[in-house]
Amino acid sequence: MTRILTAFLFLLAVPALAQLKHSKETQYPTYRGLVMAGYQGWFRAAGDGSGAQHFAYGDENRSGIDMWPDISEYEKTYITPFKLANGQPARFFSSYDKSTVDLHFKWMQEYGVDGVFMQRFFSNARHRDSTSSVILKNAFAAASRYKRAIAVMYDLSGLKASGEDCSAIIEDWKYLVDQLKVTNQAGTKTYLQENGKPVVAIWGIGFPDRPYNLRNIGLDRLIDFLKNDPVYGGCAVMLGVPTAWRTLNADCLPDPYLHTLIKQADMVLPWTVQRYSPLLHNDMDRLRDNIISDLAWCRANKVAYVPCVYPGFSWHNLSRYEFPDDVKPSGSIPREGGRFYWQQITTALTAGANRLYVAMFDEVNEGTAIFKVTDQPPVSNTTPFVNLDGKPSDTYLWLTGEAAKMLRNEKPVSIKMPERNK
Template sequence: MSYEGRVMAGYQGWFRTPDDGSGNRWVHWGKRGRFDSEHVSIDLWPDVSDYPKTYETPFTLGNGESARVFSSWDAGTVDTHFRWMKEHGIDGAFMQRFFRVTTTEERRREGRVILGHALTAAERHQRAVAVMYDLSGIAPNGQDCASVIQDWKEIVDELKATSRSREQSYLYHRGKPLVAIWGLGFTGRDYDIRDIGVDKLIDFLRDDPEYGGCSILLGVPTHFRTLRADTRADPYLHELMEKADVVLPWMVGRFRTLEGREREKFRSQVRDDLAWCRTRGLDYAPCVYPGFSWHNLKGEESALDHISRQGGRFFWEMIHGSVESGAEMLYVAMFDEVDEGTAIFKLSHDAPTGNPPARFVDIGDVPSDHYLWLAGQGGRLLRGEIPADPELYRRTDPKTRDREDVPEGNE
């Protein structure tokens, strides 16, 4: 089992509702625990027709009915998502674990509920799962990666994440469980990667006799090679990368149209990154995304539909361009992030209204599962199962799911 030839999506799993049993209020649907037109923090509305359980919201659909949403706390929600992955040929998910989740026993335990749902669903639907630690939020003074080490120990001990059964769903790479550490080398972060024990975390995951033996993926800025622009001018990042196996550069927001010169700039970026990584024995996973919008999260200073999806052309150009430039694996940002308008899961054409009215991105005249389908086609393109067609995003038969071509397992 390996990351090569696979499309993996980032998975937040952070949505909660007041009635889901988690003890939370509205989490990630709205701000400050509220979910109405004045507090809404999502730019895309999910299509909830497939979910076994949904929750009423203060919003109203065009037909007068109450608009409903899901909760990530429910096992049925996560199972539905992994079923969609199987139906559309997406290989699995990197389960996001933010640093804050690791800092207390209660938060770690709550985070394991979602991860446990994912491991079970991945086994049922023959998909892959890997843990991705996001270091965002580490305080520059007094906090370090020690709590991440503790969290990984508990995941191994409590969930048996890497040793569950013959139906093992954890993603291995180069013959070892793959663990991702995201957030190294970025400008605009309060923490310095020299001071938070990242080197000790990497060494632990690689070498610990009981909990180690892992492959390492590092999430780094777009300009990691040159240490400029979004990357701190500190060569220590390259020293840490020498200990890794896979490099994932964060590109969300860096490209806006992928037309003309920008199209070639993206492809050149991928080609040059690949060449740099290969000379250092590193694998490389380009980050592809369908669009971007965080108007409701950030307010009027950020335009709605900031990076247009263009009916899928933007997303497919990222996928197609990455593979044409030599990529052998892909990371999709993100499976479920409606907060920043990058979600690829099923989206609604019937976004609700409010009082006063809220604004949501119109996904246009494409099927609700269009971006799931395109991500799955990206996997087929990686494996050479379909020709490199730049117009494939037009999806001449919207009802096609290509289920007969979906692999039955992640071996």
């Protein structure tokens, strides 16, 4: 009787022996040696089928775009209110089109960009809108097709000051794992892992301009869930933090609780967009010193370090409306034909970095895009666009691929920016 009861109790306990839903298989078992970029994927166009009421490119009265994409290779493009110098209407792409996402991942493969973190804003996690899900599905299919690394990055932008915490992200991660199969995609498995664990990034922790309180939005619970849940956990967590995260000053909240959170994570990504500029004397020396000190802290606390690099910055058009008292100049951080981007890359590598994060792949609204943009943007009396200093549209994709070769020791690190074979 005792044996029968024991066997019965064991059978009852079997369902409780949960197993992780993530595939153990991937072509990218570690971030080490990779150049990953951030992928916004939120650009919409009139008539693209997404039902969006506000279109990314805007119009002469209000636009949120500071660079214009090179649309020559897109299968589908859409007429905008803007005009080119020859009087023809300027056209734009839509991230909602599968062909658009496919082309972007094709470029990644062609130029040697290892992959991307798909941005998942808090509003997407809260509402789980169908449009963002379609784009994610298309991205994971394209990542598999072109064998590019891919991972999810949650951006806390949109989290309210009170009455909300990170519970929506927990539920959304379950949805992404169960319904979209992000960590077990069909075809070639390419979800980015670290030490055999799928990487999940949480961005927006420790910034003083955020409305939420760092201590009461459930970050401890979220990190614990992602790392330890018996079904949806087993993940490696990367936290996106301010540049001055280590010293807790300047652009960072002066709260040591941030260090507590970072020590619970696996990787830390300091956000450096607008924090360094080619217009400041010896700013690369400051970047080098910060990376060296950051790396030392990370080694002491067993946290991997991911430097952020970016090609330039411009946020004039949208800032005119969102921050009329602090309008950003057009092209406020110039690209210098790629020189500024290359300086950051080589500074990070010579300082000891073994992985890189590029901000961003497709962000033309803040002028940080590395994908193909045009040197001949629309002509407007009210809406200035940044050009490419006379460089080819694929310049920054090519430079990123060259950076990946140096990172993997396929070619020596060269402080001098490489020249392309003609």
